[in-house]
Amino acid sequence: MTELTIDGADFSDFTMLYLDETGRFLDIGDANSDDTRPVEPDELERFLKRTIILPKDVTDVFVWVHGWQNDELRAVSTARRMFANLASWFTHQSARYPKLGKVVPGFVAVHWPSSSLPTLGGYKKIRDRAKYMTTQGEAEFFLASLLGYLDAGNQRSAERKVLRAKDGFYVHCLGHSFGGRFLAAAIKAAATPQKRKILAAHRETGSAFNVDSLCVLQMAAGSKAFGTEFEALLQGPICGPVVLTTATSDTALCSWHAMSEGEAGIGCTGAIEPGARIGSINLLPIAQSYSDNAFSKDITNVNASRYFTGGGWIEGAHSQFWHEETMHLIASLVEQVR
Numbered sequence: 001m002t003e004l005t006i007d008g009a010d011f012s013d014f015t016m017l018y019l020d021e022t023g024r025f026l027d028i029g030d031a032n033s034d035d036t037r038p039v040e041p042d043e044l045e046r047f048l049k050r051t052i053i054l055p056k057d058v059t060d061v062f063v064w065v066h067g068w069q070n071d072e073l074r075a076v077s078t079a080r081r082m083f084a085n086l087a088s089w090f091t092h093q094s095a096r097y098p099k100l101g102k103v104v105p106g107f108v109a110v111h112w113p114s115s116s117l118p119t120l121g122g123y124k125k126i127r128d129r130a131k132y133m134t135t136q137g138e139a140e141f142f143l144a145s146l147l148g149y150l151d152a153g154n155q156r157s158a159e160r161k162v163l164r165a166k167d168g169f170y171v172h173c174l175g176h177s178f179g180g181r182f183l184a185a186a187i188k189a190a191a192t193p194q195k196r197k198i199l200a201a202h203r204e205t206g207s208a209f210n211v212d213s214l215c216v217l218q219m220a221a222g223s224k225a226f227g228t229e230f231e232a233l234l235q236g237p238i239c240g241p242v243v244l245t246t247a248t249s250d251t252a253l254c255s256w257h258a259m260s261e262g263e264a265g266i267g268c269t270g271a272i273e274p275g276a277r278i279g280s281i282n283l284l285p286i287a288q289s290y291s292d293n294a295f296s297k298d299i300t301n302v303n304a305s306r307y308f309t310g311g312g313w314i315e316g317a318h319s320q321f322w323h324e325e326t327m328h329l330i331a332s333l334v335e336q337v338r
Contacts, residue, residue, distance in 0.1 A: 004322045008084030009077070014107035015052045016076060017146070021113050021129065023139030025146075044142070048149045054106035060170045060334060061106040061150055062086060065143075067177020067220065067319070068126050068252070071115045079109035081322070082174070089327040096289070096328075097335040106169070108150075110143065114178065118314045123256045127220070130178040134185035143186035147171060148209040170212040172334060177252070177267070177318065180216030180244075184230045187211050190237035212337045213240040215330055217321045218250055218267030218308070220257060225266065226299055227273025234277065234298055240337035241295035243329070245283065246270045247308035251316025267318070270301030283307055286324050290332040302329060 018026040024038040027047060039047045054061065064082055066075050083105075090103040112133065116122030133139040154168040173183045190207035226234065226242070233242075244266055248254065253265030271278055279297030283304040284290060294300070307325050308317040 004081075004085050004324060004327070006081070006084050006088055008080035008082070011080045011084035011087070013055070013087070014079060014083045014109055016079065017051065017108065017110045018072075019110060019112040019133070019139055019142065021133065021137075023112075023133040023137035023142055025142050039142075041141070044145050045149065048146060052108060052149075054169075055104055057104050058106040058169050059102065059104045060172060061108065062172050062174055063147065063150070063183070064107070064109045065173075065175045065179030065182050066109075066111065066114065067175070067179045067218070068114050068123065069116070069118070069315075070111065072111060075109070075111040075114075079107075079111075083107040083109070085327055086330065089324075089331055093286075093327075093331065096286070097331055099338050100331070100335040101338065103334070108146070110146075110179075110182070112139070112179075112182065120256055120259060123252065124260050126178065127260060130181050130220075134182060139182055140185045140189045143182060144189035144208070147173070147186055147211060148190070151209040151211070154210070170334070170337060171210070172330075172337075173211055173214045174330065175214075175216045175219070176321070177218055177220040180214075180219035180266075181221050183214060183216070184219075184221070184225075184233055187214065187237045188230050188233040191232040191235045207237040209237065211238045211240075213243070213333050214238055215243040215333055216266075217245050217326070218247065218253060218265075218318050219244050220253060220265050220267065222261055222263050223266055223269050223271060224263075224273045226271050226278075231274075234274075241297070241333065242299045243295060243302055243333055244271055244299065245302045245304045245308070245321065245326075245329075247303075247317045247320075248305045249309050249311070249317035249320075251311070251314065252318040254316070270303075271299050283325050283329060286328045290329075290336070292336070295333060295336050 029035045175183045254268035257265035277298040280301045308320045311317045
């Protein structure tokens with residue numbers, strides 16, 4: 001059990017996007033000025049094309065959305081840390097994954113207003129905001145358009161996991177806590193009727209875009225969410241597995257979520273519906289490879305209780321995922337969707 005040694009403070013090879021409380025992206029213009037305004041839907045494609053910068057010959061794009069208690073400074077530092085560790089892992093540990101091949105990662109992070117008082121009332125406030133931004137606000141549409149924009153140039157063979165476009169790349173969604181709810185809502189949007197066109201054309205799955213994997217660390221949603229709220233997500237938009245970590249020491253989801261929602265969150269107990277499409281495994285040490293069928297189910301609960309421990313009395317282990325074993329899990333997932 002090894003803590004990550006890279007804090008990522010100097011890592012800058014990523015794009016940072018910002019959502020306001022209505023769920024719209026913000027055009028910050030000149031970073032040195034206060035001229036910030038919401039992006040209109042008809043401006044989205046131009047805005048994303050101007051804002052997102054991916055490396056040459058990119059093979060995999062990772063979209064990261066943080067969870068509760070991230071002001072702008074913490075959101076940026078968390079994104080730096082996540083991306084720096086992923087970039088380092090693919091550079092120095094790729095030999096662990098014989099089917100992976102060369103990885104040239106591109107990174108996009110999304111910040112949303114998630115700060116509140118560290119109390120049950122504060123938790124409920126951000127829970128309600130996250131729900132509002134995706135169900136009544138614009139976050140579902142704007143994030144779906146981001147994923148659609150990224151996936152627009154990719155072409156796929158009859159086998160959904162195989163990219164045939166010469167310059168195609170895989171799209172992986174990574175979220176923490178409520179960030180997983182945002183990403184699940186965005187992916188679901190591709191499977192449900194839209195009043196507005198999401199950026200990208202419909203293809204084999206009948207969805208506006210495809211996502212190759214979704215990994216959520218300690219997801220803040222009810223254990224039945226993938227059988228109810230996010231049921232449509234499993235109907236086509238996501239080509240690869242949904243992977244969800246759990247930890248019994250996650251106070252935010254084992255206690256606070258239970259008090260506010262009447263049930264523990266996915267990050268505590270795992271997803272339980274739809275039962276026939278869910279598998280369960282343990283988070284493995286970095287010296288042990290995941291089997292070829294580790295993520296064979298549409299949804300895989302990953303018990304990380306051995307590693308995700310500690311933390312303060314407010315959140316417990318809710319944010320204690322900074323272990324090399326987490327990078328090993330993500331890299332193994334990326335390998336298996338090849």
